[in-house]
Structure formats: structure tokens, C-alpha cells
Amino acid sequence: MGSWRRTSYCGEPASADIGKKICLMGWVQRRRDHGGLIFIDLRDRAGIIQLVFSPESLNNVHAKAHDLRNEFVVAVEGLVRKRPDGTENQNLPTGQVEIEVHEIRVLNDSETLPFMIEDDSDVAETTRLTYRYLDLRRPALQKKLMLRHKVAMATRNYLAENGFIEVETPVLTKSTPEGARDFLVPSRLNAGHFFALPQSPQLFKQILMISGFDRYFQVVKCFRDEDLRADRQPEFTQIDAEMSFVDREDVISVMEGLVVRMFNETGVKLNPPFPRLTYAEAVGRFGVDNPDVRFGLELKDLTRDLSGSGFKVFADAAAKGGVVKAICVPGGGAFSRKDLDDLTEVAVSFGAKGLAWVKITDEGWQSPIAKFLSDAEKDAIAKATGAVKGDLLLFGADKAAIANTVLGRLRLNIGNRLGLIPKDVLNFVWVTDFPMFEYDEAEKRHVAVHHPFTSPMDEDLDKLESAPLTVRAKAYDLVLNGSEIGGGSIRIHRSDVQSRVFEMLGIKSDEAHSRFGFLLDALKFGTPPHGGIAFGLDRVLSIMTASDSIRDVIAFPKTQKGTDLMTDAPSVVDQKQLDELFIRVAKKQSVAPSSTGA
RNA sequence: GGGGCCGUAGUUAAGUCGGUUAUAACGCUGGCCUGUCAAGCCAGAGGGCGCGGGUUCGAGUCCCGUCGGCCCCGCCA
Secondary structure (H helix, E strand, O other): OOOOOOOOOOOOOOHHHOOOEEEEEEEEEEEEEOOOOEEEEEEEOOEEEEEEEOOOOOOOHHHHHHOOOOOOEEEEEEEEEEOOOOOOOOOOOOOOEEEEEEEEEEEEOOOOOOOOOOOOOOOOHHHHHHOHHHHOOOHHHHHHHHHHHHHHHHHHHHHHHOOOEEOOOOOOEOOOOOOOOOOEEEOOOOOOOEEEOOOOOHHHHHHHHHOOOOEEEEEEEEEOOOOOEOOEOOEEEEEEEEEEOOOHHHHHHHHHHHHHHHHHOOOOOOOOOOOEEEHHHHHHHHOOOOOOOOOOOOOEEOHHHHOOOOOHHHHHHHHOOOEEEEEEEOOHHHOOHHHHHHHHHHHHHOOOOOOEEEEEEOOEEEOOOHHHOOHHHHHHHHHHHOOOOOOEEEEEEEOHHHHHHHHHHHHHHHHHHOOOOOOOOOOEEEEEOOEOEEEEOOOOEEEEOOOOOEOEOHHHHHHOOOOHHHOEEOEEEEEEOOEEEEEEEEEOOOHHHHHHHHHHOOOOHHHHHHHHHHHHHHHOOOOOOEEEEEEEHHHHHHHHOOOOOHHHHOOOOOOOOOOEOOOOEOOOOOHHHHHHOOOOOOOOOOOOOOOOOO
């Protein structure tokens, strides 16, 4: 660089700058060498501008330009000038002007790249992740990370303005067996003892309320050692907040303000309050607790109408306390045999034993089960579902949980299949009144639907032991377009209630004390009523940016196997490191030399 | 733990029923070219098909195993 200093970004020069002498630094995006004139597109994070090198220019710049290659790093000094009439590039923000280069310094060269730095290049994700530093040069990815920065800043500003204080909580903390699997960190100073990375700062933020901070927030990494998905990474970022002396409505209204502020960064104006659904409504009408309310195809309950049906599957489901429900697919009568087979496969994969369907045709009800249905039943079904000629009815008859899940998933599948889901729409919905517990068949005990520190509803408190599955929690989720982007609750602030909940979860008193003793103790020393919420920043951003995967809004994401292709983490470590930690590896790791990639 | 899809030049893909020297585009290298912006024209260099075994006279093509990537179920309080 020598004494040169950049005077502007490549994306900045405009007509107003014509005649100015400027200095730019950036990467060579592309070279167009006409033998005479040479054009170089110079790129930095702000944009692209065209440099012009004329054979008549001084300082040998034309020869130097001839030798430039993609991704060379250069500094240029030159004059901003108007492009000749008719050569303006309307596709470029800087397209009215160009830089007449007077002097150029090549700051670094570059080998030929494994892929082009272009937004529309279709490169295997393996290659992109191996060379993530190159992938991150793509303007689209830079824009996403810049938006991420802006959203985080907007969050901090909004919460600070509203009296929230950002407090850092430990990353090395205590393992809490409830919930997700922990990432463990061995303690060298305490042989055989382990820290856990936090699944969330849940207990610390409650402790901060007990300490009197009143309003807390943090933009914080959380860790869960579970299998990955398109919308799940083992480390992810939460916007975590907690408030004292509040009820659900206080939390929701403050947080709606936050969501407005976040989406304001994308130019979207939201108008809270957002719609509400209770958990029971969400599951009843949409089959899931994270309903995508952008389209219809709602589930209709036919249990009463079909409890006496001649179709044994329906009658049995009703008799055993289950449900019979259906969705009506408008125009679905045109579905082929293969379509129906596909849908059956989907239904079975979510636990159905099969999929009963009816096509309503000109000739009447066409279906393997039509002969079992009486005219009265058909009338009742048609009335409840609104089905008319040309429609398809799909039935779920099972325990409520299975029937709802199956139909809920079919609903999404069909919504996608038929293009019923509008893009460019943001449909928020709060889901409230979650059940406190559900019964875990595998573990033979009740588990918390939200988490063990969630307060039961006051009016359900006396049913805690007698009818635990009917107890509702003061929990709420914010769902956006079918994706859970946030969740929280009013917490238990009385140690006696907390103890009763632990008891219901099958956590014995001594066990509770060894795991959460600090919280149980703290609850005894003047704990204010409090509650809060956490938003999944990565999920919010992937919806904002219409990304297919959460990986696109994370600078250095992990693969589905939880590895980092750029650094090659995780890796084996020296025996010496293990010895210091008193760790012996039980099963010899398979030696896995990488056979693909760089 | 399970189901599905996919690995062929640097990249993206084609490769028929197993059959000569494995195609193309982009990129790359060199040349020509003074208004291009996916510059153009000409010439050229790149791979032995993720890896290992097997069947066969003969294997990108078939079989088995394995490694890796993606999507999903389970899991994710």
C-alpha cells in the first residue's frame, strides 16, 4: 500500500463524484482485456466499480492491468469520470461512472479459485464450506451477514432503550440433565469432573432477576448436542431476555416491539399485536404447535359424526378415545394414484397405519372406504369439511396425537405440492397455553413440554398432582410462517411450587438439590415474579433472507455431521492433552482420512 | 439408530442395454482485439470417474463394503 490510503469503497462513486481523484482497494472481480482498453471490475464489500486502463496512460498501468487475474488484491488511484454516452451500466449502482486509473499497485496475487465469486454460481456445499473464506466473498452472503449485524444492533438498541441490561453468563457451566444432550468440557483442575456448555442461559437469567437486575438480555451462543437439520445447528444464537414483575402480556407486548424493530431492518413494517392461538387450537386446527397460518387446509374433527361408522378404523379410533379428523384438498380429486401413494407414505412416516381418502367425483364418492359410509355420514363429512365435487378428503383416525401430526404434516406437504403457501408473506402467531407436561412412553415419566422452570397456570395449580396432563403452563411461542422463532414463559418464583414440579417430573428431592440446588436456594431469598423469552436469531434471519438453510446466515456453520469442513474440527488430540484431562478414549476412533474435498 | 437423494476435469453437468482414445459448458493458459460489463474470436492444457474389493474377456456403468455431502424420521426441556 505504501503511503496510499483508501478514500472510498468500490460501491460508492456516483455522478456527484465526477472529477474527483480517489483511491480504491479491493479484489479483481473480472478482467475484460480488449488488447487496447482493459476494463477491470473491482469489488469490495460495498460493491463493484469499473476501472478503465488505456494504452496511452502513464506509469505502465496498462501493462500491469494486462497481468491482473481474478481475485488479485489491488490498490488504484485515479479519476472518477462519467462513462461515455451509451456505455452506462444500468445493472450496477456505480454504472454511471468509471475510474480512469492513473496508478495501480498489486497488493497480492491469487491462485485460480476453486469456484467463481458469483451469487448465482451453483457450487456443491462441500466445496463452499471447505473454502468458506471464498464463499463469504460472495455479495449475497455478505449481505446476509451484514443484515445479521444490523438485526443484532437493532435488538441491542431496542432492548437497551427499554431498560434491559446486557449481562454475560458463563459458557463453562453445569450440566443439566433435563432437555437436550449437553456438550461436555473436561475440567483439568478437577479430575473426572465436567463442565457443560449452556443449552441456554435459562437459570442464570432467572438468578439475575433474583439479584434485582429487573430486565436482562443477551445475544448469546447456545449449544445442544443433537442431530442437525436445515434449521438446526449444534451452536446457535439466542436473543435471550428476562423481566421481573411481569405477566405474559407484558412480555409479549415488549417483545412484539422488538420483532417490529428487527424486521424494520429489512424494510418491513409490522403491525402488532400479532394473532394468538392456544396450543389446543393450534393442534386442533393445524395439527402442530407451530402452525403455518399462511394457508388453509385446516383439520376438521369428525369424531362424533363417525363414531358409529361402518368403517371399523373410524369406529375403533373413536371408541378407544382417539379422534377421526379430515382435511379437504380443493381440486385434489385430480390427484393420481401415485400422488395418493406418496401421501400415504408421508402419513405412514409420521405414524399412521394407512391413509383413508375420498375423491368426490361426478359419479359420487370414489374411495376404497366409500362403501362403508352411510349417506348420513357422507352428508356430515361434506358439511364439516365443505367438500364439493373435484375435492379430495384425507382422513386421520388414531390417537389424537398421531392423527393430528399426520394430518398436520400432510397439510404442509400438500400446501407445498399445490403451491398454496404464499411467499413474501410474514404471518406471525403467538401460541399460548401449552400443556405443562407430556408423558414420555420411553422414559415412563412426565416430562416438561417447555422446561421445568415454567410456571403452571394459577387456576391449574391444584391439579398438578391429581391431573398433571391437564395442567396448562404459562408458556408461549412465537411462530412465523410455521417456524418457531421464539419461546418463553413466566417462571416459577416460589420454591414450593418448583419442588412440586420437580417431583412430578420424577426428579427426587436430593437429586433436584444436587442439580438445581442453587436455584432452589435462591428462590427462597425473595424472588420476584418474572418471565422472559428467547428468540432464535439464526432462524429469524433465515426467514428474513429467504434462505433454504440456517447455514446461509451463519458465517462458519457445521455440516449435518456436526463437522467444520474448513478447520476440519472436531479432530483427534494428542495423548498428552488427554492425559492432562484424565481422559481415556474407550473405543478407538476409526481413522478417517478424508477422501474428498481439497 | 433408521429412510431417501447424491459423489465423473478447477466448477456445473451428460455419459443409452457393461464395449474403441470418457463428452460439453464455464473457468484456466496462450494469441488477436480501443467501449466492454456473462466482452468477442482463435488455439491449447486439465480428469480415468470419492475410496477399497468383487463379478466379467471387458466396469462411471453391475454387486458388496466404506468415506463424504444434503433432506427427513427418531432426537432437539
